[in-house]
Amino acid sequence: ILNVEQSPQSLHVQEGDSTNFTCSFPSSNFYALHWYRWETAKSPEALFVMTLNGDEKKKGRISATLNTKEGYSYLYIKGSQPEDSATYLCASVYGGSQGNLIFGKGTKLSVKP
Amino acid sequence: DVKVTQSSRYLVKRTGEKVFLECVQDMDHENMFWYRQDPGLGLRLIYFSYDVKMKEKGDIPEGYSVSREKKERFSLILESASTNQTSMYLCASSLRGQGDTEAFFGQGTRLTVV
Numbered sequence: 001i002l003n004v005e006q007s008p009q010s011l012h013v014q015e016g017d018s019t020n021f022t023c024s025f026p027s028s029n030f031y032a033l034h035w036y037r038w039e040t041a042k043s044p045e046a047l048f049v050m051t052l053n054g055d056e057k058k059k060g061r062i063s064a065t066l067n068t069k070e071g072y073s074y075l076y077i078k079g080s081q082p083e084d085s086a087t088y089l090c091a092s093v094y095g096g097s098q099g100n101l102i103f104g105k106g107t108k109l110s111v112k113p
Numbered sequence: 114d115v116k117v118t119q120s121s122r123y124l125v126k127r128t129g130e131k132v133f134l135e136c137v138q139d140m141d142h143e144n145m146f147w148y149r150q151d152p153g154l155g156l157r158l159i160y161f162s163y164d165v166k167m168k169e170k171g172d173i174p175e176g177y178s179v180s181r182e183k184k185e186r187f188s189l190i191l192e193s194a195s196t197n198q199t200s201m202y203l204c205a206s207s208l209r210g211q212g213d214t215e216a217f218f219g220q221g222t223r224l225t226v227v
Contacts, residue, residue, distance in 0.1 A: 031212055031213070032212045032213045034212075034215065034216070036216075036218075042220070043117070043203075043217075043218040043219060043220050043221065044203070044218045045218075046215035046216065046217075049213060049214065049215050051213050089155070089156065091156075093212030093213070094212075099144050099163070099207055099209070099210055099212035099214075100146075100158065100161055100169075100171070100212070101146070101158070101205075101212065101216060102158070103148075103155050103156040103157075104155060105153065105154065105155035106155055
């Protein structure tokens with residue numbers, strides 16, 4: 001079973017702080033890396049899907065980078081707000097898997113006002 | 114607004130019962146997935162389907178089966194529910210491909226087996 005690791009497991013920050021988390025994944029036969037945000041009592045929602053080494057994507061205050069050769073991705077949140085409080089999941093996809101997502105355990109972010 | 118809808122938000126069943134969890138998507142997606150989420154373990158894949166009547170086992174298929182008779186509907190079946198199947202179940206769908214398109218999730222079904 002392929003293993004996707006996320007760190008830290010949880011994070012508490014103050015409003016206005018910038019923060020980042022890590023997703024590590026096996027780099028062989030890699031195809032794509034997904035980031036999702038999962039707020040309490042809601043469905044997980046996609047933030048980014050990245051496939052290319054060196055790719056960087058941005059959505060508002062949130063951005064992500066991808067290094068497929070060393071097998072990691074960073075998610076950055078600039079100027080955290082209370083509404084950013086959620087669990088952030090990453091998932092990797094491997095060639096020949098028909099799009100099967102392998103998820104990490106997530107990073108739970110709490111932003112205090 | 115795209116939608117993945119799971120039939121129940123909360124469900125309580127007795128040990129030994131046959132349980133059906135239904136999932137319907139309205140996006141004409143080929144791929145559909147069933148995951149379960151347990152504290153400290155993250156999302157684990159039970160089964161997925163990339164076409165009607167096609168199914169593939171995920172990481173934890175034991176005690177489960179699935180049915181995909183129509184493209185929009187993917188059912189998860191617990192043949193004989195047990196207490197260790199108490200969990201949050203999430204359905205998802207995505208376009209056919211190799212995983213470079215986002216998955217859309219249902220709201221989850223929290224199943225308790227007593």
